[in-house]
Amino acid sequence: MMEALSFEFFRNALLAGLLASVICGVIGSLVVVNRIVFLAGGVAHASYGGVGLAFYLGLPVLPVTAGFSTLAALCMAWVTLTSRERADTVIGVLWAAGMALGIILLDLTPGYNADLMSYLFGSILAVPVEDLWLMAALAAVVLVLVALFARGLLVMSFDTDFARSRGVPVRFLHFLLMGLTALCVVMVIRVVGLILVLALLTIPPFMAERRCRSLAGMMLLSAALSALFCVGGLWLSYSLDLTSGASIIAVACVGFGLSLCLPQRRSQEKAAGRA
Amino acid sequence: MSTPAIEISDLWFAYGGTRVLEGVNLTLPAGEFLAVLGPNGGGKSTLLRLLLGLVTPGGGGVRVLGSPPGEAGGRIGYLPQFTQVSASFPITVLEAVRLGLIRPGLLGLGGFVGRAQRRREHEAALNALARVGLADHAQRRLSDLSGGQRQRVFIARAIVSGPELLLLDEPTASVDGRSRQELMALLAELNTEMTIVMVSHDMSTVDGCVTSIACVNRGLHFHADSRLTPDIFAEATGADPKVGCPVELFAHGKVPHRVVHAHDDPHCCGGRHASGFEGDPKGPKAGGGQGA
Numbered sequence: 001m002m003e004a005l006s007f008e009f010f011r012n013a014l015l016a017g018l019l020a021s022v023i024c025g026v027i028g029s030l031v032v033v034n035r036i037v038f039l040a041g042g043v044a045h046a047s048y049g050g051v052g053l054a055f056y057l058g059l060p061v062l063p064v065t066a067g068f069s070t071l072a073a074l075c076m077a078w079v080t081l082t083s084r085e086r087a088d089t090v091i092g093v094l095w096a097a098g099m100a101l102g103i104i105l106l107d108l109t110p111g112y113n114a115d116l117m118s119y120l121f122g123s124i125l126a127v128p129v130e131d132l133w134l135m136a137a138l139a140a141v142v143l144v145l146v147a148l149f150a151r152g153l154l155v156m157s158f159d160t161d162f163a164r165s166r167g168v169p170v171r172f173l174h175f176l177l178m179g180l181t182a183l184c185v186v187m188v189i190r191v192v193g194l195i196l197v198l199a200l201l202t203i204p205p206f207m208a209e210r211r212c213r214s215l216a217g218m219m220l221l222s223a224a225l226s227a228l229f230c231v232g233g234l235w236l237s238y239s240l241d242l243t244s245g246a247s248i249i250a251v252a253c254v255g256f257g258l259s260l261c262l263p264q265r266r267s268q269e270k271a272a273g274r275a
Numbered sequence: 276m277s278t279p280a281i282e283i284s285d286l287w288f289a290y291g292g293t294r295v296l297e298g299v300n301l302t303l304p305a306g307e308f309l310a311v312l313g314p315n316g317g318g319k320s321t322l323l324r325l326l327l328g329l330v331t332p333g334g335g336g337v338r339v340l341g342s343p344p345g346e347a348g349g350r351i352g353y354l355p356q357f358t359q360v361s362a363s364f365p366i367t368v369l370e371a372v373r374l375g376l377i378r379p380g381l382l383g384l385g386g387f388v389g390r391a392q393r394r395r396e397h398e399a400a401l402n403a404l405a406r407v408g409l410a411d412h413a414q415r416r417l418s419d420l421s422g423g424q425r426q427r428v429f430i431a432r433a434i435v436s437g438p439e440l441l442l443l444d445e446p447t448a449s450v451d452g453r454s455r456q457e458l459m460a461l462l463a464e465l466n467t468e469m470t471i472v473m474v475s476h477d478m479s480t481v482d483g484c485v486t487s488i489a490c491v492n493r494g495l496h497f498h499a500d501s502r503l504t505p506d507i508f509a510e511a512t513g514a515d516p517k518v519g520c521p522v523e524l525f526a527h528g529k530v531p532h533r534v535v536h537a538h539d540d541p542h543c544c545g546g547r548h549a550s551g552f553e554g555d556p557k558g559p560k561a562g563g564g565q566g567a
Binding site (some may be wrong): 033035049148150151152153154155157158159161162163164165166167168169173176208209210212213214215217230 | 282297327328329345346348349351353355360361363364365366367368374375377379380381386388416432455
C-alpha cells in the first residue's frame with residue numbers, strides 16, 4: 001500500500017474514494033431513510049444517457065452527465081409527486097430509457113472508442129486531477145445545501161405528513177433531495193460506476209442506521225464506513241490486480257454480511273443505563 | 276363568543292370522479308372533544324386531511340381556528356396515523372418531539388439553530404414529554420420504546436408548540452388495551468386546554484371524555500352529545516340496524532357491556548358507566564348494550 005501511494009494515480013484514486021465516501025454517507029443516509037432507493041437507482045442508470053450525450057457532442061463527460069442526471073432526477077421527482085399510483089412503473093421506464101439513449105448515442109458517435117465499461121463499473125484508478133477538483137466542488141455544493149436545509153430534510157424524512165401539516169415545503173425538499181442524489185450519483189460513477197452506485201449509497205447507511213441516535217450521526221458513520229470500504233477495496237484491487245469498483249463493492253458486501261452477524265443493537269442496554 | 280375551532284360549509288371532495296365527501300357542514304365550538312366515527316372509506320381521514328390543508332376541497336368553505344386550512348401552523352397539533360413513521364429511524368425521543376417546533380415555510384428549514392433557541396426548544400420538548408409522562412425517556416432512541424409509548428411521544432410532538440386544536444388520526448389503533456386507556460385519560464386531560472378532534476373507527480374510545488360525535492359516511496352528521504344511540508351506531512359503522520348488530524363482541528364469563536350514558540336515576544346501578552368490554556367486575560351486568 002505504501003509503495004502504491006508513491007504513484008499519483010493511486011493518490012488520486014484514494015482522494016476520489018474519500019470524497020465520494022463523504023457524499024455517499026450524507027446522501028445515502030437521506031436516500032435510505034426516505035425510502036427512495038429505487039429512485040436513486042433510476043437516476044444512476046438514467047445518467048448513462050448523459051455519458052452518451054457527452055460523447056456524442058464531444059463535451060466533457062462529468063459536467064454533461066451532472067446536468068443530464070439532475071434533469072432526469074427532477075423528472076422522476078415530479079412523477080412521484082403527481083402520479084403516486086404508478087410512479088414506480090414510470091421510474092422503471094425512465095431508468096431504461098436513459099440507458100438506452102446513452103447506448104444509442106454512443107453507437108452514433110463517430111470514431112468512438114472510449115472504455116464503456118469504465119462508466120458502468122467505475123474507473124477510479126484513472127481519475128485525472130481536473131475531475132478531482134470537479135468532484136470536490138460538487139461535494140461542497142451538496143454539503144452546503146444539506147446543511148442549509150438540514151432541519152427541513154430531517155422533518156420530511158421522519159414524517160412527511162406531519163411536516164406537510166406544519167407548512168414545511170415538502171415538495172421543494174423532495175425536488176432538492178432528488179437533485180442532490182443526482183449530483184451524488186455523478187460523483188460516485190467515477191469511483192464504482194453507475195451499476196454499483198446503489199451499493200455504496202445503501203450499504204453503509206443501512207449498517208449505520210441501527211447504531212446511531214441521530215440522522216447526522218448516521219451520516220458520519222456511513223461516511224466513515226464508506227471510506228473504509230473504498231480504501232480496503234483499493235488495496236484489494238491493487239494487490240490482487242482486480243477491477244477497483246467491484247473490489248470496493250465486494251469489501252462493502254463483506255462488511256454488510258459481518259454487520260448482520262454482529263449483535264443487532266447494544267443501544268437497548270445503553271439507553272437503559274442512561275435513563 | 277370566541278371563534279369556533281372549525282367551521283365547514285357545503286364542503287365536498289372527490290378522488291377522481293367519485294365524491295367521498297358531500298354536503299358537509301360543521302361548526303365546532305372551541306373546547307370540544309369531537310370523535311369522528313365512520314366506516315372505512317367513509318371519508319374520515321380525508322376530512323382530517325382537508326382540515327390540515329394536505330388536500331384542497333373540491334368546493335365549499337373550510338376555516339380552522341379562523342384561518343384557511345394549512346395556515347394556522349403551530350396552533351394546530353397533528354398526530355398522523357401510527358404507521359407513517361419508520362420504526363428504525365435514528366432519532367432520540369427528545370429530538371423527535373423538538374421537530375414539532377419547526378416553523379412553516381422556507382425559513383423553518385435551516386439547519387443552524389442558535390444556542391439560546393436550542394435551549395428554549397429543549398425545554399419546551401422536555402415539558403411536553405413530562406406532560407405525557409415520558410420525561411425519563413427523553414434520551415432514549417425512539418425505536419426502543421413500546422407502541423403505546425411511541426404514540427405518546429407523537430402526542431408530545433403535537434402539543435409541544437402549544438396548539439389550540441389537536442387533530443388525531445386513529446390514535447388508539449395498534450396500541451394494546453391498557454395503553455389505550457392511558458391514552459384516552461391523557462387526551463381527556465389535554466382537552467381542558469385545547470379542542471380535540473379524533474378520527475377513530477374504534478367505538479370503545481368513545482367513552483366519557485368525548486363531548487360530541489360526528490358520523491362521517493360521505494355526509495357528516497353532528498351529534499352535540501357523546502351518547503351512542505342505535506342510530507349513531509348504525510351511521511358510524513355503516514351497517515343497517517335492521518340486519519343486526521355489526522359489532523361482534525365475544526368474551527368468556529361476563530356479559531360484555533359498554534356505553535351507558537350518565538344519568539341521575541338512583542334506582543339504576545349507580546350513576547355513570549363507561550367501560551370497555553374487558554368486563555369490569557364492578558360494572559353493570561346488563562348495561563343496555565348499544566341501546567342504553
